[in-house]
Amino acid sequence: MAAIVATVAYLGLEARAVEVQVQLIPGLPAFNVVGLADKAVGESRERVRGAIAGMGLSLPPKRIAVNLSPADLPKEGSHFDLPIALALLAAMGVVDAEALADYVIVGELGLDARITASPGVLLAALHASEVGKGLVCPAAQGSEAAWAGEIEVIAAPDLLSLLNHFKGHGLLSPPKPGIAEHADHGPDLRQVKGQETAKRALEIAAAGAHNLLMVGPPGSGKSLMASCLPGILPPLDPAEALEVSMVQSVAGTLTGGRLTRTRPFRAPHHSASMAALTGGGLKVKPGEVSLAHLGVLFLDELPEFQRAVLDSLRQPLETGTVSVARANAHVTFPARVQLIAAMNPCRCGHLGDASLACARAPKCAADYQAKVSGPLLDRIDLHIDVQAVSAADLILPPPTEGSAEVAVRVAAARAIQSDRYRDHPVRTNAEADGALLDAVATPDEAGRRLLAQAAEAMRLTARGYTRILRVGRTIADLAGSETVARLHIAEALSYRRQPPRN
Template sequence: MVALVKTVAYLGLEARGVEVQCSVAPGLPKFNIVGLADKAVGESKERVRAALASMGLALPPKRITINLSPADLPKEGSHYDLPIALALLAAMGVTDAEQLGDWIAVGELALDARIVPSPGVLLAAIHASKAEVGLICPRAQGSEARWASEVPVCAAPDLASLLNHLKGTQHLPDPKPGAVESEPGGADLKQVKGQETAKRALEIAAAGGHNLLMIGPPGAGKSLLASCLPGILPPLSPAEALEVSMVQSVAGTLEEGRISSTRPFRAPHHSASMAALTGGGLRVKPGEVSLAHLGVLFLDELPEFQRAVLDSLRQPLETGKVDVARANAHVTFPADVQLVAAMNPCRCGHLGDPALACSRAPRCAADYQGKVSGPMLDRIDLHVEVDPVSAADLALPPPAEGSDQVAARVMAARQRQTARTETTGARTNAGLDGDALEEFAGPDEAGRALLMQAATAMRLSARSYTRMLRVARTIADLAGAEKVGRIHIAEALSYRRQPPRA
């Protein structure tokens, strides 16, 4: 007898249908799994054997063959345990094979027949919704699966309860969607004393989704400013929250179906490898740039990252996605991130201070900043110098304006951008391009004259010219202006990269 059970294979953020076929035929007792399965799937037969034994069921003394179709699609992960077990039970006549045709099953089996969580359930639920079938998943991930749609979700704690539910002798409760939580926004701008220019640049970056680079000596407050950014960013929309949760589901970091409305903030250490930052590994997983999708990727000590690792971010920053190509897989992860970076002006960190700077200045600064490639710096819209804070500044009372007031202005600017989304297709001003850029960010005559003069004097590249217009559009949005003017262009130009100072 041959029994069929549906499941999925994960390729990036795409779930592809897989059919688990089980054949129990006469012959020497053997348990084979075929269909381009990796080691985790190959070990599934031992987990299934132990789980059935814990329920008092023994495998028949026959030749058991499990085929994962299509056979040329790589199968990775432990979520094949449950569909393999169900297909085997259906072939043995323990459960109804026809009834299983209306379900997609995912989940890992423990040796005592418990159904334990496995990554990617949210993607499986979305695939089940499109296929108009139900989803069988671990009970701990039922609330995660419920976010996808209103298709039937059977969240079972163990294999015995699932079989009883399918037979109608036991009823498993319908899971509820996980809670939508708003995580703490981090530090408050009231903690930052002085640094008015840097705070203004941070507000512009938050309002338009622009990339930001802060350059300053140690202890000037660069990391503190970056930690204030989540508190002034607008919350995720429901569609965006689901998009972010899909990445977290594949990475296995979505706990108990709790979806956050707070934008991701990832801060990897400068020793991170290329695979950790952009994704990859033996089993291709999303990297930090994808885990920060629709949020912030903060790179502290920017020149300390390996140059090849930094340059691997050039494509994601330009296209909003990262393509991971391996011999056995080619997957695409979303990577629409806002890059915020911080660095010292030189290795000693005190360029410009005669009392503390090393004797190699300004050569020290040129060598140190030269570790970051020009094309990488060209993709950063805002470059701001963060000067050291004096003792007199530290003695001042906290600023009257905190993150709440700045967040209100950022939200108002984002709402103006949202009103243009239908015609531009860009979430923020940082994504404006082509005709939409000229239509909505084209300056008036005075502004265009200043921009052309600056483009010649500063030798702006085509990318820099485009990014300058985007920043000017955001500054105009913060001011509530319909047209980009000369004053907006002038402020945007002040944030362009300058050569290392002596």
């Protein structure tokens, strides 16, 4: 007596097909799971045993062999519980094995036979759609699986109702895709008094998805302005929402099957480890840079992060992906993020203020800022100095222009970029490179002369030169100009980090 059902193993954002093969063999009673399974999969024996007992059934007094094929593919997670239980019940003759052949099955079991949520259901649903099968999943994640398209989804609350469905005694209604409510974008730019230069840089960063570094004393509004950024960014389009939700699904943070249209905003503490920021761990999971995919990664107190942790962001910022290499797996997660960073000019934070600066200046500032490597700073498009806010600024009335007005201009610039790059695998100016960037961002004659002079005076690297062109293109888009003019290049250069003086 044997039975086979289909499930998946997750490797990054890829769901790979796995067969659960169960055979009842005459001999002393035993329950063995083989096929490169981790501890969570090995423990499924007790959960399956308890769930079947919870329905009033008992296991046959035989040797139960469970093979997860292919045997050389690592199997991790509790979502193998349900396919193992159904394959075992099919081998026992409780459910028809042929009825299970048309489904990919995922879900964790409780000892009372409840089917509980497990990470990665959206990936399993997309895999089932690709191979032309339906999906069996927990009821709590049915609305998540329904986003995969025109596939049959059976979302069951417990094992007994699932068996009744396959027997035709009580059919389960198909779930509907869950739609997230409009999220609160947080603070409004009207709350920021003064700081017009910084707000202009924030608008440019939002319009072209550029990286931004704000340097200023404590209390100058750096964190407030960063938290205003989600309110001026355009919402995710359907394809982008699906990408973001896939990362959230495999990380187990997608709740209620609701796909959000709001761009992610992640702000990890400066004590975060490398695995927390870029992904990894014993069971490789996406890190903050992947959870912020197509959104914002805000790093406050930038020099307080460990140097190696910050340098691990260099590859994701350049390629839009992060690769986690392990002895038994090589996993790649998407990481197309917009980095917004903030830092004080020195440890005390009051460099340049004669009444508050410490006696160790300027060496204190040089040592503090040197904690951030030059190659990482070279990957940041916009560098701005945020000035301290005086009491006179705070008593001024709120500015007439808030996030809503800025968001309109940002959306118009993003629409220009969407039309420009519709035939290319890029979305924004920050992603344009090579011949494509030369074609869309080559400045006029006056702009070229200015850029050539600045490249020599500011000792721009090739990367820095490219990023000036990208920012110039975004400034031109905000102005509605088809040509990148000298004025646009001049403004882009004003946001570039000046070389240190010898």
